[in-house]
Each structure stands twice: as C-alpha cells, then as structure tokens.
Amino acid sequence: MGIKGLTKLLADNAPKAMKEQKFESFFGRKIAIDASMSIYQFLIVVGRSGTEMLTNEAGEVTSHLQGMFSRTIRLLEAGLKPVYVFDGKPPDLKKQELAKRFSRRADATEDLTEALETGNKEEIEKFSKRTVKVTKQHNEDCKKLLRLMGVPVIEAPSEAEAQCAALCKSGKVYAVASEDMDSLTFGAPKFLRHLMDPSSRKIPVMEFDITKILEELNLTMDQFIDLCILSGCDYCDSIRGIGGQTALKLIRQHGSIENILENINRERYQIPDDWPYQEARRLFKEPQVFSDDEQLDIKWSAPDEEGLITFLVNENGFNSDRVTKAIEKIKTAKNKSSQGRLESFFKPVVSSSIPIKRKETEDKAAKETTNKKSKAGGGSKRKK
The missing domain is CATH 3.40.50.1010 (5'-nuclease)
Structure with missing residues (x-):
C-alpha cells in the first residue's frame, strides 16, 4: 500500500x-x-x-x-x-x-x-x-x-x-x-x-x-513521518476519519502525534486500541538495512550470453532470435552508459567567474587592440 x-x-x-x-x-x-x-x-x-x-x-x-x-x-x-x-x-x-x-x-x-x-x-x-x-x-x-x-x-x-x-x-x-x-x-x-x-x-x-x-x-522530517503514519501506512491502522489533508492540518497545528492525541476530539475520532504508532515511527527512522561500512556488491558486468540463452530460450520458451538481438542491445547499451554523465568530465572553474566563451572573446579583443597599437608605434614592449 x-x-x-x-x-x-x-x-x-x-x-x-x-x-x-x-x-x-x-x-x-x-x-x-x-x-x-x-x-x-x-x-x-x-x-x-x-x-x-x-x-x-x-x-x-x-x-x-x-x-x-x-x-x-x-x-x-x-x-x-x-x-x-x-x-x-x-x-x-x-x-x-x-x-x-x-x-x-x-x-x-x-x-x-x-x-x-x-x-x-x-x-x-x-x-x-x-x-x-x-x-x-x-x-x-x-x-x-x-x-x-x-x-x-x-x-x-x-x-x-x-x-x-x-x-x-x-x-x-x-x-x-x-x-x-x-x-x-x-x-x-x-x-x-x-x-x-x-x-x-x-x-x-x-x-x-x-x-x-x-x-x-513547512515540516521537519520527523513531522513528515508522523504525517505519513496518520495518513495510513503498512505498519499500523490509521485513525478513522483522518485522511491526508486533515493529518497535514493537525501536524501543522500540534507538531507531533503525541500532541495531537492530547488535543484531538476523541468523540469524533476513534483512536485504535494499542495503536503502535511509536513503533511504526521507529521503523521509518531506524529501519533494518545494510550499513555504509558493509560491502554491497554493486557492479555492472557484461551479460552471460550462453547463460541467458539457456535460461530464457531452453528453459522458458523465449524466442531465440529475439533473445540474441536483446543480448546485443544490452552489450551496446552498457558500452554507452559506461561513458558516464557529461558533467562528470568537467570541473567548475574556481579562479574566474567570467564564463569561458565570454572570456575568450574578451581576450581576443584585447589582443587585437594591442596589435593595432603596436602597428601605430604606440604599443608597449612585449614581455619576454
């Protein structure tokens, strides 16, 4: 859900x-x-x-x-x-x-x-x-x-x-x-x-x-989690009669589920018995996942052509020609994606705030002005 x-x-x-x-x-x-x-x-x-x-x-x-x-x-x-x-x-x-x-x-x-x-x-x-x-x-x-x-x-x-x-x-x-x-x-x-x-x-x-x-x-992450629990999640029942818009209004007004429960009209809204909203909140904030220091094998490799044909064609009845063509698509696509995104090849120029093309134009104009002055006899000496 x-x-x-x-x-x-x-x-x-x-x-x-x-x-x-x-x-x-x-x-x-x-x-x-x-x-x-x-x-x-x-x-x-x-x-x-x-x-x-x-x-x-x-x-x-x-x-x-x-x-x-x-x-x-x-x-x-x-x-x-x-x-x-x-x-x-x-x-x-x-x-x-x-x-x-x-x-x-x-x-x-x-x-x-x-x-x-x-x-x-x-x-x-x-x-x-x-x-x-x-x-x-x-x-x-x-x-x-x-x-x-x-x-x-x-x-x-x-x-x-x-x-x-x-x-x-x-x-x-x-x-x-x-x-x-x-x-x-x-x-x-x-x-x-x-x-x-x-x-x-x-x-x-x-x-x-x-x-x-x-x-x-205009919410903190903790308040957003409470909003989601109130709206309805997989970990616990929601409060009948409270949908997303009402939940947002209540969170903005009271700041947390605890404060909402202290101020809510219990005749209008029925709180589920033994409502485990705190445990639901903990699962969202501290879920069981592999931590950063645990090695996850995230690598893309070349397709196993023979293995794919055996599994898809021989074992599952896929069309042989289509699978062969699909394997070629995978190989071509992986070569393409290995190029990476364009911005990864360039680093921002920190030493100058002048855009590159504009700077090139200005340098060219300055050079032309210097050359004209030299021809007129009024140019400065070139540095060695």
Missing part, C-alpha cells in the same frame, strides 16, 4: 517538489529499484488476457521474466544503471497488513469465480488482478535473470524500500524507483514513480525531491 493518498496530498500542497521527467534525463544515473513492486506490475500487465498470463511449455508463468527483461533493457538503452533491491524478512509490525492482503486475495478469488460463471469480462479482469501474488519463485527467477544480464542485485535484510532509501542517502545511487510512496517516508532524497511502468511508453517519470517536499509543507 505504501502511504495512502500521499501523491495527491503532495500534488495539492507541494507541487514544486514534483516534476515530470523523461527517461533520457537520467542518463548515467544509478537508480535503486524496488524489485518486488516491479515484478507485481509485470504479473498484472505483461502478456495478460483475462485470467491468462504468459507461460512456458511446462505451464509456468513467465510474465515477470518477459517484463523484467524488456524493461531493464529499456533502462540500459536510456543509459541508466539500475540496481534491483529485493525484500528480506518483513518487520513483525507488518504482519497485520500482510494478513489483510491475504484476506483480500481470498475474497477476490471468490469474486473471480462468480465473474467466470457469469462471463462478465470486466469483472474477470478486475478480480483476476487482485488475486496476483509475487511468490518466492518469481523473485528467484528475476534474481537469476538480472545476474545473467550483468545487473546488480541486492537482497535487503528487511524492507526493500528502506534499503533503497539507505543507498540513496549514502550517495551510492541517485534516486529510488518504486510505486509505493513510503520510500519518501524512509527518507529517500530523490524518488521516482512510473520508471518501471510496463503499461505504456508514454507515461512520464515523476520525480520527487524530499528536501523540497519538507520546505513546501
């Missing part, structure tokens, strides 16, 4: 903190990607028709592989350097949310059965997507694929979004890419939405800047 309604809240109250970007604007950038969210998108979109997904001859689903393969190649062709981060063990506080998701999938399965009996195509499409779950096998398949492609994979100790944010805060990557907005709550300096969206090439990437968010909302 991420943070409920946060995108709209920011669009309404901090529009300068978000901007549309093109793929090309991230050329040479290292981007940490929430892998599980991407896999989920591929499972509900790629090659899907009603309840059917892409499969190999053994009947095993391959939508996630097709989506991950083609989307990653597109990122590489645009000069990006993706780092995929996979979820580890979820925090205990998230078990309640995971149980809710399990229950919702069970309900959706029943609704799907009814829709199939009545033949309602719209209902079939809607409920079949709600039954999708990213399994351990889906994750393992994608890890294997990415490693064969020469793309780095990180297995987080806990939440992938938290590890992505930690990589961004330490400067190991430029931004975090996901659809769940809680990457911002974990403190990611730069956050990208729609980078991995497989549904259309026309959807622009939306970039969020946490510093600008805090400036426009």
